[in-house]
Amino acid sequence: MTEEPQEHDSEEIAAKSAVNAGPGAPRQNALRLVAAALILRGAEVLICQRRPDQPMALQWEFPGGKLEPGESPEAALKRELEEELGITATVGPRVTHIRHNYRHGGAVDLQFFAVYEFEGEIENRIFHEVKWVRLEDLPSYDFLAADRGLIRDLAQGKLL
Numbered sequence: 001m002t003e004e005p006q007e008h009d010s011e012e013i014a015a016k017s018a019v020n021a022g023p024g025a026p027r028q029n030a031l032r033l034v035a036a037a038l039i040l041r042g043a044e045v046l047i048c049q050r051r052p053d054q055p056m057a058l059q060w061e062f063p064g065g066k067l068e069p070g071e072s073p074e075a076a077l078k079r080e081l082e083e084e085l086g087i088t089a090t091v092g093p094r095v096t097h098i099r100h101n102y103r104h105g106g107a108v109d110l111q112f113f114a115v116y117e118f119e120g121e122i123e124n125r126i127f128h129e130v131k132w133v134r135l136e137d138l139p140s141y142d143f144l145a146a147d148r149g150l151i152r153d154l155a156q157g158k159l160l
């Protein structure tokens with residue numbers, strides 16, 4: 001699903017989802033606010049493979065993670081890139097915003113940002129594998145379901 005959701009303030013989304021979830025609601029119903037990076041190097045982008053012990057094992061994703069309460073998506077992404085890859089990134093423009101409902105895993109609200117510059121060497125700290133791939137080759141990787149429309153668009157030269 002690549003439809004653009006209506007633009008919302010992240011905190012507003014978090015507040016609404018907390019109200020909707022209610023006190024005894026299962027955790028997986030909470031909307032997860034996530035920021036992820038398209039780290040670009042010429043015609044290539046960095047992709048990351050989830051570990052065999054994680055949910056959605058061995059599927060590919062872009063580095064990033066959940067926003068902490070009160071954190072902006074850009075700040076969350078900078079923090080996650082430091083934690084996951086050991087780099088200090090300059091978070092560039094937002095490329096797209098995707099909402100997706102995982103069949104058994106609740107909803108995610110994903111904001112993707114371009115990263116054209118970073119300091120430090122990429123170091124794989126948490127993934128099964130990290131890899132630079134050409135944008136046109138992205139569709140040959142098994143990506144998380146939420147990312148598939150984005151993958152198609154990137155491979156077709158759209159968005160960037």
Ligand SMILES: Nc1nc2c([nH]c(=O)n2[C@H]2C[C@H](O)[C@@H](COP(=O)(O)OP(=O)(O)OP(=O)(O)O)O2)c(=O)[nH]1
Pocket residue numbers: 032034035036054055060061062063064065066108110144145146147
């Ligand atoms: N980092 C990242 N997460 C993504 C992408 N696409 C996508 O659906 N997600 C989902 C997977 C996770 O449910 C969530 C990111 O959470 P996380 O990175 O903080 O932690 P996690 O994978 O252990 O996920 P969780 O089980 O705690 O929800 O967003 C993507 O391209 N990059």
